[in-house]
Amino acid sequence: MPADALSSALLPAGLHDVLPSEAAHEAAAVERLLAEFAAQGYRRVDPPLVEFEENLLSGPGAAMSKQTFRLMDPHSQRMMAVRADITPQIARIATTRLKNEARPLRLCYAGQVLRVKGSQLRPERQFTQVGVELIGALEAEADAEVVLLAVQALTAIGVPHLSVDLCVPTMVSRICAGLGLGEDEIRQLRAALDRKDAAAVAAVGGPAGALLESLMSASGPADRAMQALAALPLPEGAEKDRRRLTDTLALLHAAMPDLTVTVDLVEHRGFEYQTGLSFTLFSRAAGELGQGGRYRAGAQGDAKGDGRGEPATGFTLYMDTLLRAVPPAKAPGRVYVPHGTGWDTARRLRADGWVTVAGLAPVADAAAEAKRLQCGHWLAGGDVKPVG
């Protein structure tokens, strides 16, 4: 069996060894993202891999229940769960240990999550989640800040062709509620909107059918979408969502006039726990890189959390997809340092930016040995020389 097939047989499906160069690439990208977050005042926290099941899976965490591995804790005799998502942990920290810290509270994190099953789009069962949470701020400025921060950080690590898709997953339900639709009608409408089935949406009839059809067809580039949206008569609740969208777009445009922004006026899939302005980050090179949006932090036991807990927004990036869009940094040159070279000589080379690879025994042909050890250079009589 070739080494690669052997290795995959050794590991459970969806779990991988990250090998040299790829592991360094990921670590460097994660640290750079966190440095960008830190530069805007987001402070790092690091919750544990495992918590009591009842805490990890309450409130918004409940969504991940089927994706979560359980462990029995022999100490407390209670069930623990391995985190499948870090976001609920950050909300827990904000609303318990850091509940007396000044608001808005800016936190960031990076860590591994484990899931029971991979999906078709993401077969991996373990991946690195990196993100921020901005807790205790209601303003559109907060919505804009996290979008801009995501764009800034992704740009810093070299993600090309970045675009942001904004949505307000609450808008459709508020329109339906405002127009007095029943539960069955809403469910049918949602399904039709998810399929982007204009005919089925129109078939619902009445003012809701017409309105939602307009929302659907207006989705696209931000300017055009907002122009169309401005002309539509919205019930009161949805009017608030429209205003937030308008304000956030204005702030994004003022900060980054060249940013590609689209608006989806009927999207809600993947945002079941969002309570307001939400967004997805895309790169033409790699697809979906992450998503974020408003929720209520610390509204435990109440999945949607409307009106309870603290207002919060944030985003999560998935490093596996993201790294496909990022060119690895140029690795520093490796220089073979023959056996017997002094420690200080090697140290000076490292101070000059070289990676030194020490010969552990004398060899007849140092240049050949350098090549064998994947060094592009070797040290010959005090000089760094390229290998043949």
Added chain:
Amino acid sequence: MPADALSSALLPAGLHDVLPSEAAHEAAAVERLLAEFAAQGYRRVDPPLVEFEENLLSGPGAAMSKQTFRLMDPHSQRMMAVRADITPQIARIATTRLKNEARPLRLCYAGQVLRVKGSQLRPERQFTQVGVELIGALEAEADAEVVLLAVQALTAIGVPHLSVDLCVPTMVSRICAGLGLGEDEIRQLRAALDRKDAAAVAAVGGPAGALLESLMSASGPADRAMQALAALPLPEGAEKDRRRLTDTLALLHAAMPDLTVTVDLVEHRGFEYQTGLSFTLFSRAAGELGQGGRYRAGAQGDAKGDGRGEPATGFTLYMDTLLRAVPPAKAPGRVYVPHGTGWDTARRLRADGWVTVAGLAPVADAAAEAKRLQCGHWLAGGDVKPVG
């Protein structure tokens, strides 16, 4: 209940939230350590948190069996284990996926491990393990390289008063075997040596009793220990251990003449799986920081691995104890940037090394708001001013 007590009640014993400043401190130290490893040609690998139980717990991994959480994999219907130690995973990668890479193979890693129980000395059940493995090299130069690398990396992150304690855990058994002692006698001797009970060691009598008593009393500062050791008549197997100790000490002294090195000639606890020269890293400020030594990589199913697998050495650092010895880096200054400040203005401040904390709404007293948000400075009319 105060926030802290509430939080500890929320988490299982031995598991903790790492809060701001501490989390950044740890992350910075880990990245710096890995940068030092990389500068000497150690390439990062990142094995998964979870593997099949039978792979993770075979060979040297078997030692951690009781400390390891198990999970049922619904995909394969096989038992998986959450890693309690990363070292066996690195050995697995070296001897499977990287078996065709040139030797010596230099690998490094950083990651979380989870254990069923904390110990009295280390109540934590989750911690960050950071280390290197040097695989496929038999030379004393390899032993010296990993010790020097550990010292170099720990010094780089600011660990003060560093010392290294060398031992050869095989020496006592080789002496006992060479002098024909029986199993019971060896067990009694080991127990007496572990207690540092000179009288009980001498009571074993014969040449072994005298020799081991001399070894025990000779342990201490390297110069004195080696002088005493040189004068002792050793059986053949142990003679090899003495030579390795002498050669390694000479290499350490040549590279770092000021390094504090002690030698323990009878130590073996904590080195049950080591097959040759081993070491413990200490700081007066924090105690034991990590340990390392020789083993056989890929000798699966054979706990001691003598003569099978590849010769290997390496070390593991425990970040929890280590960070107690390291002063945190000075945090960059935080400047409050009032509402309405342009994106480019804030970006320029960040380029100058400031952390910017944006005001999300207008406030009457920007200096007071800066203070409330733990900023030492605020932006007033284009100038960064200290708060009050």
